[in-house]
Amino acid sequence: MPDQIIRATAAGASIRAFAASTRDLVEDARAAHGTSPVATAALGRLLTAGAMMGCTLKSEKDLLTLSIRGDGPIGGLTVTADSGARVKGYALNPLVMLPPSPAGKLDVGGAIGAGFLQVIKDMGLKEPYSGQITLQSGEVAEDLTYYFAVSEQTPSIVGLGVLMEKDENSSSGGTVKCAGGFIIQLMPNASEETIKRLEERIVSFPSVTEILSGSSDPAHLLEKLLGDMEIAITDTIKPSFYCNCDKERVEKALISIGKEELAQIIQDNETVEVKCHFCNMGYRFTVAELEKLKKNHK
Numbered sequence: 001m002p003d004q005i006i007r008a009t010a011a012g013a014s015i016r017a018f019a020a021s022t023r024d025l026v027e028d029a030r031a032a033h034g035t036s037p038v039a040t041a042a043l044g045r046l047l048t049a050g051a052m053m054g055c056t057l058k059s060e061k062d063l064l065t066l067s068i069r070g071d072g073p074i075g076g077l078t079v080t081a082d083s084g085a086r087v088k089g090y091a092l093n094p095l096v097m098l099p100p101s102p103a104g105k106l107d108v109g110g111a112i113g114a115g116f117l118q119v120i121k122d123m124g125l126k127e128p129y130s131g132q133i134t135l136q137s138g139e140v141a142e143d144l145t146y147y148f149a150v151s152e153q154t155p156s157i158v159g160l161g162v163l164m165e166k167d168e169n170s171s172s173g174g175t176v177k178c179a180g181g182f183i184i185q186l187m188p189n190a191s192e193e194t195i196k197r198l199e200e201r202i203v204s205f206p207s208v209t210e211i212l213s214g215s216s217d218p219a220h221l222l223e224k225l226l227g228d229m230e231i232a233i234t235d236t237i238k239p240s241f242y243c244n245c246d247k248e249r250v251e252k253a254l255i256s257i258g259k260e261e262l263a264q265i266i267q268d269n270e271t272v273e274v275k276c277h278f279c280n281m282g283y284r285f286t287v288a289e290l291e292k293l294k295k296n297h298k
């Protein structure tokens with residue numbers, strides 16, 4: 001089944017929910033960046049969350065940025081998403097390798113370490129909305145749960161998961177077997193009864209990847225969490241790993257490094273390849289092109 005995000009309400013619209021299966025987009029990100037298994041899991045979780053959160057943006061031009069900076073070996077992650085659930089992103093150290101966590105899982109929390117999560121929503125206003133929290137575990141889902149509670153005052157439960165095909169600890173690492181997640185949010189009119197039932201469900205909830213490895217239909221996630229709470233699916237969206245970079249954007253970035261740095265690159269007298277951070281696409285610049293950029297530099 002292709003990647004899909006389901007948007008739904010439940011319990012008489014007192015619950016707002018998103019569920020996503022994102023295997024293909026996480027695999028696209030892995031292939032683009034050549035990420036190690038633990039970096040694939042970390043980036044895949046944040047891309048999945050970004051895709052779901054992007055769906056809450058109102059306008060096509062709005063942009064959501066999720067940025068994590070930590071003292072662990074991965075250094076940090078940045079993901080952006082638009083209202084059409086098109087996401088892109090990167091890990092600062094995409095090749096990081098770590099032994100599995102005590103539970104035998106990819107150690108995303110250990111890779112990220114202690115630090116901060118920042119959420120920026122640029123909605124075309126003068127000042128973009130920005131909220132920042134201290135990382136709770138570095139496992140991404142728990143950090144976002146905390147972010148929603150503290151910065152957006154919305155009690156939420158976030159689940160995210162990425163499972164690799166096999167051989168999780170070799171450098172080749174294999175491909176992504178399944179990936180996805182959910183965001184369940186309680187609206188102010190949620191009853192005590194609803195909250196209690198949801199809490200019980202969470203306790204017995206297996207894991208995102210356990211459910212999605214059986215079937216990649218994200219409806220199964222909602223069924224497990226909100227079954228018999230009158231789930232009403234309001235929308236389905238196809239998320240994707242997509243970057244809008246082109247040579248012109250990369251030129252602008254090159255110009256912004258400064259005239260002296262540019263002169264230094266030209267001195268080497270070689271064609272250079274500049275890579276887009278977000279998708280790792282390479283753009284080649286000949287010495288003549290670099291000279292022209294330098295001339296246009298103010």
Ligand code: ZN
Binds near residue numbers: 244276280
């Ligand atoms: Zn790009």
